Amino acid sequence: MLLLKLLFSLLILLAILVYVVNMTLVAKVKLQNANTAAPYQQGRFRNHAPSTPRSLLDAARLWIRFFTEKKVDTKPDIKIPVRPLRQQHLTSLSDNTIHIVKLGHSSILLKVYGEYWLLDPVFSERASPFQFIGPERFHTPPLSLAELPKLDKVLISHNHYDHLDKASIKLLAGKTEQFFVPIGVDGDLEKWGVPTSKIKTFDWWQEEPTSQGMIAFTPCQHFSGRGIGDSNSTLWGSWVIKTPQHNLYFSGDSGYFSGFKEIGETYGPFDLTMIETGAYDKDWATIHMKPEESVQAHIDLKGKVMMPIHNGTFDLAFHTWHDPFDRVVAAAKQQDVDLTTPEFGQIFSINDPAKLQIWWTATINDKGETSVTST
Structure with missing residues (x-):
């Protein structure tokens, strides 16, 4: 009886939470019957690959799994190494190349020949519509929003809470020249x-x-939504950044699909691919890649160096927090792929990628100094 009461209370709480989340929903596709390159039917975007909609029973089973399955080692038992940044660190960088900083999860700061670009900025404490519940950060950002210089561009891949952060966007609105977003996210x-x-x-x-080349918004295999009823009403995708000297690829979120080869044929090869490697699971295998698939995507894209993203900051799945790193290193070694795994806040140049560092097994001494393994 006690278990039934507890389950009933949880369902009520969940219903209230879902209602409140849905009330905060704003994004709508402005175009009706849009003529788009992305499949669009009856007000919803779709992937090119056919998929079977999740039934109510499937959804219920997944919720039960979230509430009942015991998670093991999904949060770090070490202090995540973070290199603090200040604005002067960025302004002192040269303007004749591309500099890259992994800020956390999928948030990336670029200095592109003197211009500052920010990808999928999430600076909030939680990847959630609320700051009292939801996935909490494992580490602080390397620098605050206030420390960021004026931005030329902010690029958004899709509208999920771990990629589109309301609080961050509101603070960036006054210091950013351009926001590039998928259809509907405006x-x-x-x-x-x-x-x-x-x-x-x-x-x-x-x-x-752009002033230094061009940007292209390319397909990926995912979905969108910030509340009940808006599923897939906005588009999702990945970004290609091309300059006369260098090419970069940012995957956003995606399951493995044939589109990586098409992107590689159209825009590759890429000097650096920033590819989702985390938050995967058997129950959503078509919309998030396993690490081995992430490495294959990099190969399909004709990438030279791969940087795994979408990891190390939030607990969004059932796997251990370090599993994406362990498996991607093994897969990259097996496929002879050059991997870069910088610490959060570490600056590196496209001409000189950071070395492979096994920082997720880092040890912290009594002075708070971090010791990591480089290969």
């Missing part, structure tokens, strides 16, 4: 105070010239 940004004139929406394969 609805949220406008609501949060970003002027419409600063926002440009992108369809799959849409290109935009």
Whole structure:
């Protein structure tokens, strides 16, 4: 009887939470019957690969699993090494190449020939619509939003809470020249105070010239949604950044699919691929890659050096927190792929990628100094 009462209480709490989350939903696709490169039917975007919608029973089983399955080692038992950054560290960098900083999860700061670009910025304590519940950060960001210099561009891959952070966007609105977002995501940004004139929406394969080359929004295999009823009403995708000297690829979130080869054929080879490697599971295997698939995606893209992202910051699945790193290192070694695993806040140049560092087994001495293994 006690178990039934507890389950009933949890269901009520969940229903309230879902209702409140849904009430915060803003983003809507403005175009009806949109003529897009991405499959679009009855107000919903779709992946090219056919998929079977999750039934209510499947959804219920997944929720039960979340509430009942015991998680093991999903949060770090070490102090995550973070290199603190200040604005002067960034301004002192040269303007004749591309510099890269992994800030956490999938948040990446680029200095592109003197311009500052930010990818999927999430600076909040939790990847959640609320800051009192939901996945909590394992580490602080290497620098605060206030320490960021003025940004030329912010690029968003899709509208999930661990990639599109309301609090971060509101604070970035006044210090960013342009926001590049998938179709439909402009609805949220406008609501949060970003002027419409600063926002440009992108369809799959849409290109935009920049002062140093061009940007392209490319497909991936995922989904979107921030509340009940808005599933797939906004687009998702990946980003290609091309300059006369260098090519970069940012995957956003994706399951493994044939599109990586098409992107590689169209825009590759890439000097650096930043590829999702984390938050995978058998119950959502088509929309998040296993580490071995992430390495294969890098190969399909004709990448030279791979940086695993979407890891080390939030607990979003059932695997151990270090499993993505352990498995991607093994897979990269087996496939003879060059891997870079910088610490959060570590700056490296596209011309000189950071070495492979096994920082997730780091030890911290009494002075708070970090000792990591480099290979």
